[in-house]
Amino acid sequence: MSDSLKIGVAGLGTVGVGVVKILQCHGDLLAARCGRRLELTAVSARDRGRERGVDLSACRWHGDPLGLAADPQVDVVVELIGGEDGVAWALAEAAIAAGKSFVTANKALIAHHGDALARAAEDKGVALCFEAAVAGGIPVLKALRDGLAGNEISRVYGILNGTCNYILTAMRKTGRDFAAILAEAQARGYAEADPAFDIDGVDSAHKLAILSAMAFGARINFGAIHIEGVRNISALDIDYAAELGYRIKLLGIARRVSEGIEQRVHPCMVAEGTAIAHVEDVFNAVVAEGDFVDRVVFEGRGAGEGPTASAVLADLVDIARGVCAPAFSVPATALQDIPTTPMDTHVGPYYVRLSVIDRPGVIAAVTAVLRDEDISMESLIQRGRAPGEGVTVVLTVHDTREDRMTRALARIAEIEAVIEPPAMIRIIHL
Amino acid sequence: MSDSLKIGVAGLGTVGVGVVKILQCHGDLLAARCGRRLELTAVSARDRGRERGVDLSACRWHGDPLGLAADPQVDVVVELIGGEDGVAWALAEAAIAAGKSFVTANKALIAHHGDALARAAEDKGVALCFEAAVAGGIPVLKALRDGLAGNEISRVYGILNGTCNYILTAMRKTGRDFAAILAEAQARGYAEADPAFDIDGVDSAHKLAILSAMAFGARINFGAIHIEGVRNISALDIDYAAELGYRIKLLGIARRVSEGIEQRVHPCMVAEGTAIAHVEDVFNAVVAEGDFVDRVVFEGRGAGEGPTASAVLADLVDIARGVCAPAFSVPATALQDIPTTPMDTHVGPYYVRLSVIDRPGVIAAVTAVLRDEDISMESLIQRGRAPGEGVTVVLTVHDTREDRMTRALARIAEIEAVIEPPAMIRIIHL
Numbered sequence: 001m002s003d004s005l006k007i008g009v010a011g012l013g014t015v016g017v018g019v020v021k022i023l024q025c026h027g028d029l030l031a032a033r034c035g036r037r038l039e040l041t042a043v044s045a046r047d048r049g050r051e052r053g054v055d056l057s058a059c060r061w062h063g064d065p066l067g068l069a070a071d072p073q074v075d076v077v078v079e080l081i082g083g084e085d086g087v088a089w090a091l092a093e094a095a096i097a098a099g100k101s102f103v104t105a106n107k108a109l110i111a112h113h114g115d116a117l118a119r120a121a122e123d124k125g126v127a128l129c130f131e132a133a134v135a136g137g138i139p140v141l142k143a144l145r146d147g148l149a150g151n152e153i154s155r156v157y158g159i160l161n162g163t164c165n166y167i168l169t170a171m172r173k174t175g176r177d178f179a180a181i182l183a184e185a186q187a188r189g190y191a192e193a194d195p196a197f198d199i200d201g202v203d204s205a206h207k208l209a210i211l212s213a214m215a216f217g218a219r220i221n222f223g224a225i226h227i228e229g230v231r232n233i234s235a236l237d238i239d240y241a242a243e244l245g246y247r248i249k250l251l252g253i254a255r256r257v258s259e260g261i262e263q264r265v266h267p268c269m270v271a272e273g274t275a276i277a278h279v280e281d282v283f284n285a286v287v288a289e290g291d292f293v294d295r296v297v298f299e300g301r302g303a304g305e306g307p308t309a310s311a312v313l314a315d316l317v318d319i320a321r322g323v324c325a326p327a328f329s330v331p332a333t334a335l336q337d338i339p340t341t342p343m344d345t346h347v348g349p350y351y352v353r354l355s356v357i358d359r360p361g362v363i364a365a366v367t368a369v370l371r372d373e374d375i376s377m378e379s380l381i382q383r384g385r386a387p388g389e390g391v392t393v394v395l396t397v398h399d400t401r402e403d404r405m406t407r408a409l410a411r412i413a414e415i416e417a418v419i420e421p422p423a424m425i426r427i428i429h430l
Numbered sequence: 431m432s433d434s435l436k437i438g439v440a441g442l443g444t445v446g447v448g449v450v451k452i453l454q455c456h457g458d459l460l461a462a463r464c465g466r467r468l469e470l471t472a473v474s475a476r477d478r479g480r481e482r483g484v485d486l487s488a489c490r491w492h493g494d495p496l497g498l499a500a501d502p503q504v505d506v507v508v509e510l511i512g513g514e515d516g517v518a519w520a521l522a523e524a525a526i527a528a529g530k531s532f533v534t535a536n537k538a539l540i541a542h543h544g545d546a547l548a549r550a551a552e553d554k555g556v557a558l559c560f561e562a563a564v565a566g567g568i569p570v571l572k573a574l575r576d577g578l579a580g581n582e583i584s585r586v587y588g589i590l591n592g593t594c595n596y597i598l599t600a601m602r603k604t605g606r607d608f609a610a611i612l613a614e615a616q617a618r619g620y621a622e623a624d625p626a627f628d629i630d631g632v633d634s635a636h637k638l639a640i641l642s643a644m645a646f647g648a649r650i651n652f653g654a655i656h657i658e659g660v661r662n663i664s665a666l667d668i669d670y671a672a673e674l675g676y677r678i679k680l681l682g683i684a685r686r687v688s689e690g691i692e693q694r695v696h697p698c699m700v701a702e703g704t705a706i707a708h709v710e711d712v713f714n715a716v717v718a719e720g721d722f723v724d725r726v727v728f729e730g731r732g733a734g735e736g737p738t739a740s741a742v743l744a745d746l747v748d749i750a751r752g753v754c755a756p757a758f759s760v761p762a763t764a765l766q767d768i769p770t771t772p773m774d775t776h777v778g779p780y781y782v783r784l785s786v787i788d789r790p791g792v793i794a795a796v797t798a799v800l801r802d803e804d805i806s807m808e809s810l811i812q813r814g815r816a817p818g819e820g821v822t823v824v825l826t827v828h829d830t831r832e833d834r835m836t837r838a839l840a841r842i843a844e845i846e847a848v849i850e851p852p853a854m855i856r857i858i859h860l
Contacts, residue, residue: 022580022722032647032760033579131577137723139577146576146753147561147569149463150452150743217462275729278708292452292736292743293567299705299727306722313580313722323576323753330462 004037005320008068010091011080012045012052015105015132018309019078020054030313034320041073069094076101076127076319078312084108096120096128103315105132105308107206111222114210118332128327129315134207135160137307138300139314140286144214145329151290153215157253157430158286159279160207160265162302163191163198164230164250168238169280172247177235190282200229201250201265208252212263215288216256216338217330221263224340228266237353237425240381240394241269244351247277248425260339262346268428269351275299276430287430344403349378349427351396354412355420358391362417366393369415373408375400390419396427434467435750438498440521441510442475442482445535445562448739449508450484460743464750471503499524506531506557506749508742514538526550526558533745535562535738537636541652544640548762558757559745564637565590565714567737568730569744574644574718575759581720583645587683587860588716589709590637590695592732593621593628594660594680598668599710602677607665620712630659631680631695638682642693645718646686646768647760651693654770658696667783667853670811670824671699674781677707678855690769692776698858699781705729706860717860774833779808779857781826784842785850788821792847796823799845803838805830820849826857 007023009016023030023040031037044062062068065087068077077095079102081088088109095102096117104110110117110130121128131141135158144153159165163185170181182199185191197203209222230250241248246269255262270277275297279285284302289295301307318325328335356362363380370377376398384391397405409422437453439446453460453470461467474492492498495517498507507525509532511518518539525532526547534540540547540560551558561571565588574583589595593615600611612629615621627633639652660680671678676699685692700707705727709715714732719725731737748755758765786792793810800807806828814821827835839852 018722026580026582029582029647030580032764033575033756035756035761138726139573142577143569143573145463146748147572147744148740149747150456150460150740152456152459217459275705275708278705290740292448293740294731294737296568296728296730299729301724307724310578310580310720310723314577317579318576321753321755323751323755325751325753326463326465331465334462 002036004039005316006039006041006073006075007078007316008042008044008071008074008076009040009078009080010044010065010068011082012043013080014305015308015312016045016080017052017054018305019080019312020056022309022313024054030317034317036320038316038320042068042071044068065091066094069098069100074100076103076316079104079106082106084112089113092117093120096124096126099124099126101127101319103129103312105130105312107133107203107210111206111209111220114213114220114328115332115335118327121327122332127319127324129318130210131315132308132311134210135284135286135298136300136302136304137310138284138286138298138302139311140298141210141214142314143296143298144211144288145325148288148290148293148296149329151292153256153288153290155253155255155289156211156215156286157251159249159276159284160204160252160302161198161250162282162284163195164204165279165284166190166282167199167230168233168248168250171233171235172238175235178231178233199231201227204250204252204265208254208263208265211252211286212254212261213328213335215254216261217328217335218261218338219335221340224263226264226266226343230267232423233267234423236392237423240353243381244269244396245272246270246427247272249276251428253428257341260341263340264343267425269425270428270430274430344406346402347399348429349396349398350400350405351394351425351427352409353423354393354418355390356393357417357419358386358389359417362415363393365415365417366412369408369411370397373404375404375408432466434469435746436469436471436503436505437508437746438472438474438501438504438506439470439508439510440474440495440498441512442473443510444735445738445742446475446510447482447484448735449510449742450486452739452743454484460747464747466750468746468750472498472501474498495521496524499528499530504530506533506746509534509536512536514542519543522547523550526554526556529554529556531557531749533559533742535560535742537563537633537640541636541639541650544643544650544758545762545765548757551757552762557749557754559748560640561744562738562741564640565716566730566732566734567740568714568716568728568732569741570716570728571640571644572744573726573728574641575755578718578720578723578726579759581722583686583718583720585683585685585719586641586645586716587681589679589706589714590634590682590732591628591680592712592714593625594634595709595714596620596712597629597660598663598678598680601663601665602668605665608661608663629661631657634680634682634695638684638693638695641682641716642684642691643758643765645684646691647758647765648691648768649765651770654693656694656696656773660697662853663697664853666822667855670783673811674699674826675702676700676857677702679706681858687771690771693770694773697855699855700858700860704860776832777829778859779826779828780830780835781824781855781857782839783853784823784848785820786823787847787849788816788819789847792845793823795845795847796842799838799841800827803834805834805838
């Protein structure tokens with residue numbers, strides 16, 4: 001059997017401890033699968049004294065994570081600190097510069113610096129791996145890089161944030177509103193005290209940027225992604241979605257179009273018959289569409305100690321076996337600068353919910369705006385009657401270009417009898 | 431860029447032509463992904479003159495597939511002929527003996543000879559790959575071998591045969607009986623003229639044997655698999671399943687238990703809320719459960735030109751990149767002889783459908799048998815009344831050992847008022 005692969009882990013939070021547990025619990029199994037042992041030789045964390053439920057007495061301890069990059073007893077640095085810049089980035093650069101392979105679960109780091117890091121890793125002939133950065137335990141990056149490598153991918157999309165999916169699922173099951181469910185999710189530890197990163201779609205966008213680069217061989221352009229979160233989804237929207245045969249999901253969608261790539265994160269209405277509609281609670285799912293394989297769906301846990309550590313181990317196994325596939329499926333020098341198409345040019349059906357005063361002429365005014373923008377209505381629902389008072393009107397429209405829809409919604413908002421800003425959710429053909 | 435990988439394809443049926451199409455259509459993309467070109471240098475098929483819609487003029491032609499194993503212009507032999515023995519097996523042995531890597535979509539070959547072929551390939555230091563043998567385009571073998579390699583797998587199961595799933599789906603949607611749907615499936619080309627291999631579960635069992643070896647590091651023991659097909663599923667069973675909150679699926683299930691491994695293919699009632707229940711028509715799905723990753727679901731097309739060729743390409747990409755993971759995730763010499771537990775020791779809930787004469791005392795006689803075998807009933811449904819005539823009685827029972835259930839059903843069949851052999855379907859906790 002070859003020499004062991006010597007592993008240094010930076011960051012001993014939930015995922016770091018999970019990685020240590022797998023290495024300690026499955027030592028023989030991993031050795032059989034890799035043809036060599038995976039050996040935890042060094043760790044780095046802030047507080048050496050903290051009880052973590054794992055025995056670290058055989059490991060070297062580095063108070064400064066950068067010490068791992070300089071440690072001759074480390075072949076691979078596993079970064080589980082987090083953050084797009086700061087120490088995580090410094091550690092990545094130092095480890096690669098020192099000729100060590102680098103494994104991370106840090107989506108922000110890869111979404112912002114993945115291109116430069118991949119170039120550096122290729123120059124040094126070391127591996128850069130980040131399976132755990134997207135969709136937790138689901139080995140979807142490897143699937144795109146290896147399992148679907150015979151395909152040109154036309155679209156990849158998914159439920160990439162478990163917190164948002166938990167909230168949307170709970171809203172649907174209980175009928176309660178966003179704020180109440182968020183508070184409950186925070187109490188249960190499914191949402192952070194500062195939930196902005198998750199619920200405003202930034203976390204999903206980080207993951208989408210990585211998926212998109214892997215699927216299309218495109219250089220990452222995180223800043224070009226259109227991002228909306230789930231804060232404005234109301235219990236009413238969830239109800240109407242059900243009535244119309246849809247469920248609301250926060251999706252990250254990347255799609256090859258003739259002018260470039262669509263890259264967007266926003267709430268979507270997806271038909272109830274689709275696989276993605278049935279992915280509930282904290283589960284994640286990714287769907288890839290290739291020209292030969294057609295549609296493949298991957299579903300599993302997108303976060304947590306075990307699933308994320310499982311993905312980190314998949315990378316370590318690759319490295320131990322000597323697998324040397326390019327980080328983004330093609331060499332970093334071959335990544336293309338493919339433009340991200342502006343959201344204004346998106347075409348699709350839309351759902352719109354209005355609060356209007358129930359009086360003659362309102363619907364005529366709304367539909368006149370749609371007609372003026374050449375928007376074709378598919379359905380209109382008004383529940384109940386309350387002459388002279390506020391009622392909800394929901395309408396769906398056929399395929400429409402986003403800029404037309406935006407103009408129409410601005411004009412509708414100006415109609416005097418429309419008493420709240422219109423709510424809009426895109427309907428997605430899957 | 432390194433030398434090209436020279437590929438010889440044996441068998442130019444649907445899948446073979448699909449492989450040629452991908453190689454010709456995605457030459458540059460594959461070269462970028464692999465760091466070298468994938469070059470089709472030779473082919474073998476029976477009829478050289480047949481029009482196949484692909485240009486083979488640049489390839490060497492071998493009338494005898496074994497010629498590929500001897501061709502110095504071939505690095506990898508791709509076997510798409512089929513059949514567990516005969517020329518496919520001879521070609522596998524010859525190619526590996528000649529120091530060539532061997533890729534196949536042939537599940538029967540691997541289920542019967544995979545162990546010996548893996549040993550031979552390891553001795554020669556060449557690759558043996560068969561991603562296309564299980565679940566078509568879904569890269570599930572790689573997921574088990576690589577993506578989930580940090581886990582001990584406790585259970586792997588799935589819908590492994592698209593023909594059966596199409597038939598069961600159509601029965602559910604139309605209410606028609608098995609024979610009518612099978613005839614229609616044959617007319618549409620979804621079922622073979624001789625459908626026995628598919629509908630009797632043998633094809634699913636071949637795939638299960640491979641999944642099981644990959645998941646558990648167990649030496650393949652195809653003969654030990656319990657196999658039942660879908661011939662005896664009636665429209666009545668489909669109806670009652672829906673009434674009870676289940677769908678009927680033909681599953682292949684392999685599960686690690688303390689005494690060994692359960693390996694079985696049979697119709698199952700699965701709860702409607704599960705991901706697998708929503709996998710319809712010709713789609714396949716595989717679910718893997720690991721100790722750290724929890725549950726991961728993979729869904730996609732299990733057959734057809736494009737999906738199967740996509741899986742073959744995934745193997746060729748691995749080989750071109752120099753990936754050298756063991757065929758069954760651990761070296762063939764490390765595969766363990768793990769006993770397959772007898773079906774008699776299976777424990778689970780059951781569904782039973784009886785045709786009985788509607789007269790006093792029948793239910794008492796049936797339930798007395800259950801009591802005598804210590805079987806605990808969960809529900810009993812009798813639809814309609816027809817004193818003195820035949821009616822259907824459906825019952826479900828809580829967790830029961832299979833041998834008790836078998837004895838009970840034999841005794842129930844002997845009750846005079848029971849006028850047809852009882853139908854039994856296992857309910858599966860997922």
